[in-house]
Amino acid sequence: MLQEIKLFDSRVWYIIIQTFFNRFTMFMVWPFLALILYDDFNLNELEIGFFLSSSLLIGIIVGFFAGNLSDRIGREKVILAGLLISVFAMALMAFSSTLEGFFIGTSLQAIGRSLIENPSKALMTDTLVQQKTKELSLHLRYYAINVGSAFGPMVGISLGLTASKETFLLVSLISFFSFLTALYLFKDHIKNRKKEVEKATNFKFLYSILKQDHAFLLFILANALTMIAFMQIDSSMLQYLRMYEFEELTALFASLIFANGMTIIIFQFPLLRLLKNVSVFNRAFLGVCLFIVAFIVFANVEPKNAQGIMFAVLILSMGECILFPTVSIIIDTMAPKHLKGSYYGVAEVSLIGIVLAPVVGGFLLQIYGGFVLWITMCVLSCCVAVLLFLAKNAKRPDFIEEERENTMLQECKETKL
Template sequence: MSGDIFTLSRFRALPTDIHVMLAGTLLTRGSYFMVWPFLAILLYRQFHFSATTIGSLLSIATICGALSSVYTGWLSDRFGRERLILCGTTLSALSFYLLSYSNHFVLYGISIAGVSIGRNLLESNCKALIGDRIRDKASRELALYCRYYAINVGAAAGPLFGVTLGIASRSPIFLLTAIIYFVYGFLLWSLLRQSPPQPSSLNKVISNPPAFLVTCNHMIKHRLFSLLLISNMLAALVYASFDSTLVQYLTRSNIPDVVSLIAKLVTINALTIIIAQFPLLRVLQQHSTGTRLRIGLLLMLIAQLLFAFSPAILFSMLALATIILSLGELIVFPTFSVEVDQITPSTLRGSYFGATNLYSLGNALAPLYGGLMLDYIGHRILFLSLAGLCLLILFLQKLRKLT
């Protein structure tokens, strides 16, 4: 096999389990994005909440998912990936089912929290599964990038299906999403149980895993991992403002057909990644992961400046900012996963990838921070402050080089 990472022959050589997981990721994330980008709109229309209230609800739900992932990641090291993957998909399915019948904000909160916990369960275990089943470093890197690619293909199709089916009639969409999650989880669980793992795989139960608190202490003292996690968390805060705060800003700008506009921007984001991800990464593959991260962060910074000074009615500027943000995103987030994979002890892969889901705390803070800024200060200062966070992450990357 050639030394190039992004080749068709290397992709075809990936294990069957990984191919099934990638296909399932495409389907589940497509159904997920039929719903999630429009939750802020549904909460605003049904309950007339303020931006701060909506942001708080979404933030609390995301925090629940992030914190639970630390423990569930350790559980996957102890009891196996396939069981935790099934738990994640089942919880997501039940939560979306509950959302289809929720008419009270408390039920909405419980359901959204369940979706967040299920998503984190599934993400950390699928990334750990890649490390379990693939021994070659370059092939693992390719699989992690392919998984991110599948997520964004789903993100491109999901909002369009959501608009086509109509978010007003939410029950059919939520029920369809629940069915897709449940079927995928059951099929992957069955396949993983039947497929014999490689000798080095940790998909089987570890007889004497480190205790949970011992594992947490080990990760905290791992300085490279800690700096990566903090950087990823801040980058998530910056990027999540696109999914949450930008949606609230546009919703309150009295723009005609705002749902269609949001769907177009989300689709532009995903399509940019679909078109540009592998050509751009193929160009950058000769550079270190640190250099890739710096390039991606600079692109994200430029995008925040454009959002700060683009009028809400000027679609072309919003679209340009979205494209630049997407180019930065396609480099930054999968590269963080690659770097974590490279420094993770094989016996603690589930725990490390579970802990990386703490980056979702950045996602949790984004709607709360953005809601407060929109209610009390304004969108321009908001996006300028996010550009400042990009500079801070670049500084943290400099510290990593000195470690």
Template sequence: MSGFFAKWHPAVIVIVSGTLFTRAAFFMTMPFLAIYLYSEKGIDPSMVGLIIGISALTGTFGGFFGGYLSDRIGRVPVMTAAIFTWSVVFIGFAIADATWHFFLLNMLNGLCRSWFEPISRALLADVTTKENRLRVFNARYFAINVGAAIGPVVGTQLGTSSSTKAFYITALAYLLYALLIVVTLKGHASELARGEEKKFSMKSALRVLVNDKVLAFFLIGNTIVMMAQSQMDTTLAQYIGNAPQFENGVKLFAYLVVTNAITVLVLQFPVTNYINRFQPMNALRFGSIAFSLALLGFGLSTNWIFLVISMIFLTVGEIIVFVMSDVLLDDLAPEHMRGTYFGAMSFRSIGFSAGPWIGGMLLSTFGFEHGFYVFGCLTLISLLALPFFQYGEGIRKTLAEQQSAST
């Protein structure tokens, strides 16, 4: 870590370090939100799914606009505005009571996340050489999962599924992160602006995105994969917390979240080093298969051992999809539209939005006693991502061959 801090740009250090602490705070609260809404507020599972899913829906278009805006006016101002607002949102979660309050707050939560996350990744790419970007994206993802390993354990101790005090702690963590960004990066404004192009319009940005067929197939496939990944914090949380075959379900789910994080810490670099030998789109197909196997495993599990094994499969898929998606987008994006392209990835949030609702409907239909039917249906849906990644890779190869022949 000392070598990491000595080598990289201050923006990389701030984002990676801040990501670790804010994600620890985030995972103290948000993985337990579905359980909190159901058990403490008495909200129906399908309605809980809608509340959780609305976050991703607002982020779908918000991320593209935020990425475009960061290319126009700068990364740091947009990031700072988003994270200050994010801090206020977590205070809102602590004092909210009515169902519509949670809808509104989670809408803002999704908007803040869709602005901050892709812009921070674009900023990392701006200040890092191309050959080092995979390493930096890995470091950021590693920090996320260190936080994810710490947060649920603390959240369990704080009783987040039935208490609101962890939301105040999360709000404070995000406020401190915002202040750190402002203070640390203030002296690098002109340097950070070099990666930003201010001369293209929203119309021209949309035209480029619409005509990029590889990006289109990637986004559709990724949307389906995100539908599978979204089940962890919503459908799986409610299922394990309430299914009669699992004792101490809330604590068991917390340990599964920790398993997810620890597996990333152990396997992230071996998996990414291995998968990097494949074309990004093919790697995404492997990740999609891992997600499908994980969902099927959750439906078949009757004890904690099989749940842990299934979570490991889900984690492997998560590692591949999250890291390789950034690599693919960086390859596809023109230099002056990097923020717009990374923002366009927010369109996959349609999967994050639809996934919790679909999972909630399946739970309401089949009940907590019939996990196989719930997760079996989700497995079949998640497999639909495979042909889109295959088509996208085919187009990518054709374009590469045409470009090679023309030169």
């Protein structure tokens, strides 16, 4: 592992560190956004779901185009634009006292995230040659996400910053510092960026490729259903706990987020080592199976049984630390080199599951209650397992397979050198 880490350049390290600080400050307040909408703006469960879904949908649409844009003008420029938008988005949310202003702020934040995240993943793997090194960089990025996500809410509670708009200002300042750092690190790469041998990167060409890439399309559908199921822990869990009148609601929810993050922090790399000889699709299948078990436990937990909820979250977290880093690796291995940003952008469509999650979860909770919610998520996870099996054996364009062989040959040459 240390040998692979030595191959990381400054841009890779910047993305990993920036990801940590962004998530750490964001998670001081973002998981409690539903409480802000409920307490400050008197929205009910379904209205909160539509509010969150609408702003996310805007970000997904932008993300679809941002990936292709990064193939054309360079990853660095798109990332810088995303960081700058995030600065203004968080500042607006800090000072806004109206629901309309808050909606504009959350929408801008979703746009900024879309401009940063997928080009960042593509940039990391662009700078690295060997597949193991690429996989490690994506694992470390996901690890940074979860370290920040685990400690952010706990620190926020300790400092009294949960559900506080002042925290948005702190996130804005962190984003501004990240922007200045990125500008310093990226300026030489932007200035010296040579125009490579041009290959078709327009949307017409991308569409013609995707029509043939049945495996990738099935994988995107599977990932969308995964997002609907998994995001219930974020979008519906707090409403579920409030509906069943759990005591010390905020502290319990923060503890669940902390447990989720700590499980990944502790087990991600041991599991990576344990499963190193398992194919990426089989790894993903194993993660989905753990999701199924977790949702069955959720469905059978007695009301107000905090220990049972915690146990289900731990199982779900084990599945997450196997599945989600593997998703990024699968996208990276599926993508043609000159369309890597575009493939990550198209994969953004699967985040429609995040848009639908609050609406689906809010509807099921309000109309049918918690049991039906968790059983429905269990069924969706079973569908994901079937789609992954189909994607593993589905048709792919011929030139993608040829490019993969060329990449493997290049890796062999680099290893010998």
